Amino acid sequence: MEPIEIILADDHEIFRKGLEVTISRIPYIKSVIHAASGKEAVEKLEANPQVKIIVMDIRMPEMDGIEATTHIRKTNQEVKILGLSMMDDRANIVNMFKAGANGYLLKNTNKLELLEAFQNMLAGKNYYAKDVAEVFLLKEFSNSTTLKKKHITNDITTREEDILRLICQQYSTREISEILCLSEKTIEGHRKKLLDKTHSRNIAGLVWYALENGIIKEAKG
Template identity: 45%
Template sequence: MNRIATPKADIRVIIADDHAIFRDGLKQALASEENIFLLGEAADGKELIQLAIESNPDVILTDIRMPVMDGISATKKILETSPGVSIVGLSMFDDEAHIVDMLEAGARGYLLKNADKSEIIDAINSVFHGELYYCKHTSFTLAKMISSSKFNPHKRKDKIEFTEREIEIVQLICEQLTNKEIAEKLYLSTRTVEGHRLKIQEKMHAKNTAGIVICALRLGLYN
């Protein structure tokens, strides 16, 4: 969102999914973006590896469950030879265990397949700029699984300092309260809560609620 002002670098992308219809949809969604160039598409993990070697992309969007070779093995293989590429896993809602495996394999983010177009674009831009991306529909159980997995994206050395109010709000966010509900509970205006939330997001380098929850769980702000 805040990158709109900065000039966009070209991002070269390949996609992999065994469903032609989904690839087609993805292709059309990406086509309208000026800075995203689709280099090619693959129908399974083997094809994806081949394509990645040939076209040397910046970002790969890949399904996790595919025939012949799944996205997890493909991700590991690709990162062995070209560690610079950012990979985003795609999955249908409840493959929670697979999502965690995918992140542990080295993916920089994940998306649910029924994500909005804007979210997909956002994910591509984020991982291209070295950030992590968690789909905004991340369930609490998934957040817990990610935060307790070996995958540790939050290796920042500088400790993040939170005010008491912020910690309070983070805990309420983890309890799945909306800004309005938090405002009512803490006797604040919704606007103030929004301000706090943005500040928290900034401190945590989180893109969305999912990022806040995962970071909070990891830092032990909420159990």
């Protein structure tokens, strides 16, 4: 992999320096550019368009990570944005993804998880913190209902869409097979195809894809 540059945006200098030490141990990281606010992250990206990844804290002064991500996505769809948050920032994490983030990690992340996140995002996949992704997303969207389709890939069949909707409602493979009168092996096959077609790593990725494409909507209350 060719060396890349990243922007590290967080309003706490001590945290930035500590995370830089971890990030700098990743072989292909050429340099780390610091930003103390969302506004500064936007400015640093404009001055350094070669940057491939922005590690973006959600809560920052002047312009928070959500606002900064929204601003960046108006003109730049290429740079990968990795949100950072504490475990209880559920609403902010949802809004971060809606703004255009490619993934999120908790602030207690380690080198291996950062490496995995970077590699997945650079490969065009979304990344979610392992410890809380599935629980978080499924809790937020488990009561979802159907919406009008927006931009679902034509590769997803009607049957796969039905299965995806049931997965998002936390039905097990066995339960889905009973509902649709299909074998568990067939359901597992569709599940694997869905992961591949949506470029998802796990169930959390499927849930987010379904939300983003209007197959389900965010539960209220």
